[in-house]
Amino acid sequence: MKKSPRIEIVRHSLSHVLAAAVYEMFPDAKFGIGPAVENGFYYDFDLPRTLIPEDLEIIGEKMRRIIKENHKFERANISIEEALKDFKKAKQPYRVELINDIKKEARGKNDKKKSLGYMLQVTCYRIGGFVDLCSGPHLESTGEINPASMKLAKISGAYWKGDEKNKMLQRIYGVAFASEKELKNYLAMMEEARMRDHKKLGRELNLFSFHAESPGSAFWHPKGMTIWNELEQFGKGLRKKYGFQEIQTPILAKNTLWKKSGHWDHFKENMFSVKADNETYCLKPMDCPFNILIYKEQTRSYRELPIRYTEIGRITRNEKSGELNGLLRVRYLTQDDSHIFCLPDQVEKEIASLIRMVKEYYPSFEIEPRFFLSTRPDDFMGKKSEWDKAEKNLANALKKEKIKYEVKEKDGAFYGPKIDIDIKDALGRKWQLATIQLDFQMPQRFSLDYIDASGKKAVPAMIHAAVFGSFERFIGILTEHFAGAFPLWLSPIQVEVIPVSDKFQKYGDKINLLLLSTGIRSQIRESSESLGKRIRTAQNQKINYMLIVGEKEMKVKTVAVRDREKGDLGAMKIDKFLEKINDEIVSKK
């Protein structure tokens, strides 16, 4: 979908119309900000009372009326001082704050340029009796908006300026598109997303569950575990190919370790701790310090670097209650973690190799990765020069692998910059999965070293990487991506044998056993349900193949194959079906 500047203007103008409608309903309303966003717009208000869902109807009606009345968006530039006076008089504290921010910024710029005045104006727009501070651009008039292509969507809370220390305002979201048809498509897509919700499918397909007794932790059922194990095996295979060795480390350590790593300072609020023997232990929120301890077990020579460790890391993070979200945000998660210790001049090669490995994962899931370089955050650890070097290392590796990427400013970890890999799912939604992080800080904090070629001690570099990110999140996303219809190699039940009647149950059992003995996940059920009903159930369970067997098939030792998507494929010799299905599993189609 291409972004049209025109629709941006429409959305922005709509937020202004929304504000006008709210002003009409609540003359005492205090106004926050109201930008255009992806798929629509929003506006934040400080209102004398809490909005209820019915208010949205009323406000929406008012907006449609204002649109129909075809008001002009009248633009006016006024001086900052005048604007300050006006908005103070109008009792608009957030406006006053914003104008003061603009003033401060303008001062800064003017000092440098030594040409006072040019920034000391702000832009306001007026529709009817409502004046709003806004840089625009807006449409000429409200009549240009098609009211049928717009809909108010929801109300939620939002902190003023996005800071949780500030007051919470009420945010009204609207969706808006260039045409009514696009709006309808969008709403249909939202409905589709609802149908694909992994929490719903997880229950229907019996993959996993959540329980109030342990909020934020998934309970994996046999079918979910099958998917998990396939992923784990797949990931471990690739790790082996790229020279990793598997390790396993404990789930908790004394907080002294976390103080040393810096995690205590940055995340102690988010770590579960327990007291034992007059010591405080923390459940691990990361695997890295443990990997470091293994590295430090021996004196390392430059000859043995790089050392590449991989670990299925069971980690725990005490996320705030409101942040939990099914499998996508949990408190107990399992990472496919990796740590590389290498010489500084091996860094780019190792990163490039990791990028190739990441790229090898995705085709099996029918998803396209997109790469980002996340740079130094404000609360960084270490020296700027080290960061510059690390960021350059990452950029060079990306270049070497001819990867197109975008930069996410200030989005790095506190100990180093990272390459983040996002994917788009079947509905076009973005998710962050894999991450490759370069770290010159932990090795220093933990006094890591190796003996270099001249016999002197030197400090190695450390690279952190995860590809699935977490098994929980990855399976959640896959479930939604495939709408529960997993590709054959991942599918919990690949085949169901369905005898036409119980006279053929024995023949069915034989086929089922044959399939199971060759490693295919097959099942057969004894049931008095009609054939149609059993097919329907198997379809709803998204079982890839149904083998219908009756008199005809038994006589000539065939199976009637029904494909979950393509339907009836006709009769097939059993050997031929085995060959077909094994091919598909191996090629991960």
Add this chain to the structure above:
RNA sequence: GGCGGUGUAGCUCAGCUGGCAGAGCGCUUCUUUGGUAAAGAAGUUGCCGCAGGUUCGAAUCCUGUCACCGCCUCCA
């Protein structure tokens, strides 16, 4: 953690201004022995999230609390 919403059978949900807790699906049993997305009948299913309060009487009203959903914040 903050704001808003929602908690009734395994699932999806109905239950109005307080007055005997319901439907469909599922599950069990029986009948049916089927040919590519729902055979028929009977039966079963409840701490109305939890704890208080108001009331002759609470699924329903009030308070608190827990969990979930959406958003904000956060995400090593």
